[in-house]
Amino acid sequence: MDEQLLDEGAPGFRARAGWTREQASGIERTAETVAPVFYPPETDQMPHLHIWDTWLLRERDGTPATVDGYRVCFSLTAPSETLPGARHDVATIRLFYSADGRNWTDGGPVFESALGQRQWAGSALYDDGDVYLFYTAAGDEAAGELTYTQRIVGATGGRIDTDDGFELAGPWTHHELLSPDGERYEREDQSRAMTYTFRDPWFFEDPETGETWLLFEANSPVPEGSAACGGDATQQGFNGSVGIARSPTGDPLDWELADPLLDAVGVNQELERPHIVYRDGLYYLFVSSHLHTFGPGLTGFDGLYGFVAEELRGDYVPLNDTGLVVTNPANAPFQAYSWMVFPHDGELLVQNFFNYFDFAGETLDEIAELPESEQLRRFGGTLAPTLRLGVEGSRTRMLGKLGHWEIPMADESLPPTERELLSRAATDDSSGYGLN
Template sequence: MNDQSPGDGAPGFRARAGWTREQAAGIERTAATTAPVFYQPETDQMPHLHIWDTWFLRERDGTLAEVDGYRVCFSLTAPSDLLPGKRHDVAAIRVFYSADGREWHDGGAVFADALGQRQWAGSALYDDGDVYLFYTAAGTDGAEELTYTQRIVGASGGTVDTDDGFDLRGPWTHHELLSPDGERYEREAQSRAMIYTFRDPWFFEDPETGETWLLFEANSPVPEGSDACGGDASQQEFNGSVGIARSPTGDPLDWQLEEPLLDAVGVNQELERPHIVSQDGLYYLFVSSHLHTFGPGLSGYDALYGFVAEELRGDYVPLNGSGLVATNPANAPFQAYSWMAFPHDGEVLVQNFFNYFDFAGDTLDEIAHLPESEQMRRFGGTLAPTLRLTVSGAGTEIIGKLGHWEIPMAGESLPPTERELLARAQADGERGGYGR
């Protein structure tokens, strides 16, 4: 655990809080932050699909929804016969449902027509029987060639029918909610970096104030000649941020851009899929990021990173000193990605997807040099085992895992961890054996 306290975060470039190079320089694998090796599931629940970024249908208060006894999740998907590296070019959102949180079923593609050339990640809200789906519209509608323009979209009109099984129905209406303003959030034409981001909308209602927010991934504009990062232009190109918009009315389709929640100028280019877990009066902000998106002179991992503050728009402190919360083991550095945390039974559970599990190269770029058959074999393309975290103050620790696709139902107690079982066995031994 870490002995830092929330409330002493460093200022950001455009945001109130920032992730600094000094903090990120402390990133290293530890027993508390390294996931166990994941192995292939005995049965692939969705063999016809590549499945990656996944999010759950949630209530306004952030709890995972159960609709007439069904857990519901949404994922980016592509046909499983497609080369994995091509999946982002055809990504479509599908819905999955489960009556026990372990066995899941394919509910089909959500949209017949959506904005953009393909859809990237988002979030989903269940609001008094209505389903809202927030997603990233990637690419220019109607363009013949793939483009990488990104807009944040909300789809309304969804309902769930459980009279005869499970059915998510429209008709859906798609609303363009947010686009970058060029001042607080970089436009594509302003970007000088390897990757441009304005995506991954995530709905959040503040339990303390009742205010309604939408978080998203973005980049903070750094003007040429700025003294940010000591004027080092090579560092300034790494300008990831966690953006935020507020709904003045609470309407899930009515948003106004505000200053970023946190930025990482000089540190990291991509703060992907930002989301918050509110626990013990604190706000835990989590993002996913890659090895290759850290700035010059910094070394990170494909990992879940996190920060904590006493208020939603407070002074965020990196968890565990550096921000590292959960990464892959050194002998399987790309086994999982796209982590999403949520509270359950006193812990924080983290679902993620099974990525390139049988690969220990230095970068994912090396995958493209493998034969296509090997690229397919080494790609998981399904949900990975769910990680279990303890979270306290500014410290976290991985204490175990659940199975692939295992998302406990509401009120379901978690099984003892291996550590707890060992402690019980030792205690029984000290008392003279079992049964005494």
């Protein structure tokens, strides 16, 4: 990145870098950021399930793991008869595996029992044959009613056996790893926001330093009347941050809280599922966020947002000036959510889930006004087409898409994009389509 770009970074509230209202005020749909319209798959691979937040089993260096020829992913799931809006209250982590990256098999629930009343998103590490599964324990299992307490948990003991098909089995041991300290990261009893967040753990080993980190979504405690909100009390609850913890030993179960990586005080309340892709010497930080979590006076979309820095704990600046990387088209504003980026064949691929289609309401709240049968019909509840993303420095652009559930194998080349095919035709005199 050039020095001029670095100068555009902004200090955060309690983080080294911040997403500012000035930057976010420029968010708009462009040809480079709008995904194509998605349609339901011809065949639903998992008709018995609602499937949403999904993450791949990855090696320590961040690349998707291939275990004896299998791709492996984990998803939040609920029975398909569950009303979509209630699915988070009964979420269970299930395993899926594939020998070709297109056709997937349901490996069933990962845990017989786990911490929390239900489990929310996380990440998975494959380390010398051992599987570590990081997840969010949502709710107090000792409470008599549904609660929204959130803790970050690591589960160990999983091993993959491919001698006779595919099996991931324990016994699993669950370790509570992190909880908010109330100073750098807001506790639930401190929260003034519409929702409370301390969740979505994501393992990352820095290729430059070898240090081991765990990213997570959080909120920054903002004192009443803070200058960070310009004295505007209505902005105080919009205090999303990307939290981070460091392992002093490299042990995936040994973590110490550190200052936030980036925050969005006064801008956005939820920076969901933070994760980093290291590419060309740069650190690309991605988060998902919603239309309704932007602060007063700002307009954003359900979308993938991103930032880039020259160091892991560096001066992050928003991609494409505003932070917007991918969003849904205006006529299908909620067709996909929960984007997860990973490198493949010189590009970045973006896995996401098929959310509400055939719906162009102004907010997702309008879904609840529909008959239950319509809520179920319009919810995709499966993996969406995988998106292709070009990245250069601080700019990104949409390149196209693959199929629903398509996660290419490690040695698989991507097909040419439409733009590449047109370029080849324009320069190939023998094709009959040359421009010379």
